[in-house]
Amino acid sequence: MNNEINPDATGAFRSGYVAILGAPNAGKSTLLNRMLGQKLSITSKKPQTTRNRILGVVHRQSSQMVFLDTPGIHRARNPLNTRIVDAALSTLAEVDLILLVVDAINPDKASEQLLLEKLDQHQRPVVLALNKIDQVQRPALLSQIEHWSAAFDFSAVVPISAKRGEQVDRLLDAMEAALPPGPPFFPPESLTDLPMRFIAAEMIREKAIRLTGQEIPYAVAVTVDLFKEEKNGALARIHATIHVERDSQKGIVIGKNGAKLKQIGEAARQEIENLLATKVFLKLFVRVQKNWTKDTKALRKFGY
Ligand SMILES: Nc1nc2c(ncn2[C@@H]2O[C@H](COP(=O)(O)OP(=O)(O)OP(=O)(O)O)[C@@H](O)[C@H]2O)c(=O)[nH]1
Ligand SMILES: [Mg+2]
Structure with a gap:
């Protein structure tokens, strides 16, 4: 058989849109670039780097995931930030799955509380990536996993390091499993819809x-x-x-x-x-x- 698309064990190719959400500086854009294997979304150590929705397509043998990287969610104070946060939250309604990224070194409690409230309203499956584990001791990580697992009914909780690429394949597997069967949305090779x-x-x-x-x-x-x-x-x-x-x-x-x-x-x-x-x-x-x-x-x- 010479199939371009290889279905998984259940016989289904999976596809869907995935919004990457989180507090400013959690490592969302670093993670998108890591999953794409290419720099598309800009990153920096200063919060509020991403300002627009950045679409990037990850092609796998048994799935295609269309990621929407978004600006960090926070309680915005000026017109620019209000627009930016609204744009990020509006992606919630358009997607099949949400990838919540949190910084395991410096949790941003206020922004994360705001995010959990929004997730509760939207009834979408949510996968949690606990990021920056390269900088976290094991006991602290275990208590964070416990904290988050109690805070929301996630489809999966995966500790990762976006910077080093640790456990990112496991995260992709978890997201793939949470997506519905369906055909690819973008042709092979395509990276983004951005000019x-x-x-x-x-x-x-x-x-x-x-x-x-x-x-x-x-x-x-x-x-x-x-x-x-x-x-x-x-x-x-x-x-x-x-x-x-x-x-x-x-x-x-x-x-x-x-x-x-x-x-x-x-x-x-x-x-x-x-x-x-x-x-x-x-x-x-x-x-x-x-x-x-x-x-x-x-x-x-x-x-x-
Ligand atoms: N140590 C460590 N740092 C990381 C990791 N992932 C991202 N960072 C750093 O975290 C900072 C923020 O990364 P970004 O990817 O720009 O974060 P973001 O969530 O897209 O930020 P906004 O667009 O501002 O919301 C950068 O300095 C990254 O190098 C990681 O796994 N480990
Ligand atoms: Mg960003």
């Missing part, structure tokens, strides 16, 4: 977040103004703008003699080259859009 322009903008935002401190990560938005493939796809020419809220922030992003902006551009270019597998010419601009995080029109312009 390359968007992913390029995200890679630039990641470098701006990682290479600056204090308030800058929260004040940055990136737009791609030009994305042109040349030489039969061997070269991509990209012009992008980093938007900040204040003049002082513009100075920080540019740095002394333009050094910081150069560093951001260099790191982003390499990341985009890896993703596109082509040479990239990247030109960056910095612009002040006063208080854009509180301005509905600007939020829309920046895709939030």
Whole structure:
């Protein structure tokens, strides 16, 4: 037999949409990238890195799982964060399964309480990934497993390290078992539904977040103004703008003699080259859009 799709022991290929939910900084995007075997979703040690729904498809022999990485859930205080959290919660209604990711080192009690309330309302199966076990002692881990198993009726509880890839296959097995039988939604090989322009903008935002401190990560938005493939796809020419809220922030992003902006551009270019597998010419601009995080029109312009 020459079947492209290999059914499991019960004879069923399984497929479904899975929302990855959790508090900010739990390691959701790191886990998505690990499951995909490729960097798609940007990550950083600062909370509130992800701002949009990031779709990534995991292809297995006996299943296809379409993951929606989401922004960390928290009690939002400004218009940008309110929109972002609403977007994350709205994925709950669209999916077959929820993957709740919690940080086993630094639990975020308030955000997790909020999440459990939402999960109670939605009646979807939920798999729990207790993440960052590379940093947790065994007794502490066992008490966390006990705590979580009592807090909610999970389909499975799997301790993992997204960073090191530990137990991630076991987690995928547990999610596969919780999905309904069904055909694949995406063709083989497809990674995402996101346009390359968007992913390029995200890679630039990641470098701006990682290479600056204090308030800058929260004040940055990136737009791609030009994305042109040349030489039969061997070269991509990209012009992008980093938007900040204040003049002082513009100075920080540019740095002394333009050094910081150069560093951001260099790191982003390499990341985009890896993703596109082509040479990239990247030109960056910095612009002040006063208080854009509180301005509905600007939020829309920046895709939030
Ligand atoms: N030690 C350890 N750190 C991890 C692990 N997984 C993720 N991290 C770190 O946790 C931080 C946050 O990771 P992200 O993947 O950006 O977290 P997130 O949940 O997507 O965060 P938001 O998008 O802000 O909600 C980064 O510094 C990661 O390197 C892990 O398994 N072990
Ligand atoms: Mg994230």
